[in-house]
Amino acid sequence: MTPLAAIHVGNKQLGLDEDTARDLYERVTGKRSLREMNDRELRLIITEHRQRGFKPAEKGLQGPFAKKLQALWIAAWNLGIVRDRRDAAMLSFIKRQTGIQHTRFLLDADDAAKAIDALKAWMTREAGVDWSQSVATAEWLRPSGAKIALAQWHVLSVLKAVDPKGFRQFVWDNAKPLDQMTERDWPAVMNALGDMVRKAKA
Template sequence: MTAHALIHVGLKQLGIAGDDARDLYERVTGARSLRAMTPPQHQAVVDELHRLGFKRSSRSGSAKRATGPYAGKLQALWIAGYNLGVVRDKTDAAMIAFLKRQTDLDHHRFLREAADANRAIDALKLWIRRATGNDGLFRKDRSLPDLYNDFRFQIVLHIWSELIKRNAAPAGTLTAWLIQTIGNMPTELTAKQWIAAQNRLGKLLREVKK
C-alpha cells in the first residue's frame, strides 16, 4: 500500500477528518493538501499517524478491543457519536486512538483508573457536543421533564432533528416512529429498545449524509 493510501486508512482509523486532517498535514509538512506534498512528505504524515496511534493490521479480525472497568461507558459514548454522525470509525481501536490523542493518556489508564476515565469521558462528551453543534447533549436540566434528561433520548432526538433537516424523517413524529418501529412510547422504552432506536436512526442518518 502506498503512503498516500496509508494516510487515508490512518485518518479513518484515528477519526481525523476535514480541517483537523489539514491542520495535521500543515503541522508536519507545511502543506495543507496531499496533492501539494512530495512522496517523502507523505511518508512523514504516515509516521505522524503511527505516532498518534495508527496501527496497520493485515487481518480485520485482529482489531483491538477495549477492556477494563470503564470500557463500556466509553464504548457507549463512542457508538453514540457514530450514530450521531460525527464518528466515522466505530471500532474500539479508533476510540482508543482518539482518546489517547485528546487526553495524552495511555489507554490502560483511561480504561481502568477512575480519575483518568472521567477525564476521557468528559473529553469525549465535549467533542461530541462541539462536533454536533448541540451543547445540550449529555447534560441535565432540572427544569425539564425526566425524559429530556435521559441521555439516550437526547441522542435519539438529535438524530431525529438532523433527519428532519434533510427531509428524511421516517415518520410524522418521533413518538409515532418509536411506537410503530420499536414498539413502545419514549417513556416506556427498555435499554435494548433505546439501543435499537439509536442504531436504526443512526444508520438512516449516515445513509442520507453520504
C-alpha cells in the same frame, strides 16, 4: 465465539427483542428459528448484524471505563460525527485526550473524565446533544439514549430526511411509547436512526 453465540451477543448489542430478531431471521433466511438454520444461514445473520453496526468487542478492550467509552463512541458514530466505529479508532481518540494508550490502563476517574467529557462536548458541538438534567426534564428524556436519539432526529431534520415534528411517531412505530422507554430500550432506536443518518449523509 460460535455463530450462535455471536448472534445472541449481536441481538443484545443492537437492542433487538425476540420478535424483532425473529423478523430479521425470516427476512434474511426465510426461517424464524436459529435451530432450523445451517451454518451458512447463521453466518448470513451475523453479516446482517454487522451491517447494522454490530461489532464484537475487540480482544483486550478492558478497564472500568471501557464500556462507557465504547457506548459513547458508538453513539457518536450513530450521530454521524465519528467515521470509524472500530475500537482502535476510539483508543486513538482516548490517547489524544489522556496520553494513555489503552482502556485497560485508564484507571483514574479524572483521566477517564477527560476522554468522556471530550466525547460528550464533541457530540454537543457537532450534533446538538443536550446532556443537561433538571427537574423540568421529561422522564422519558432522562436516559442518555433518549438525548442522543433526539439529537439524531435533529440531524436528520437538518438533512431534510425526516419531518422535524415526527420524532414521537418514529419512536411509537419502532419501540415502546416514550413514557415506557428505559435506557435498555434506546440502543435499537439509536441504531435505526444511525443507519438513517449515515444514508442521509452519504
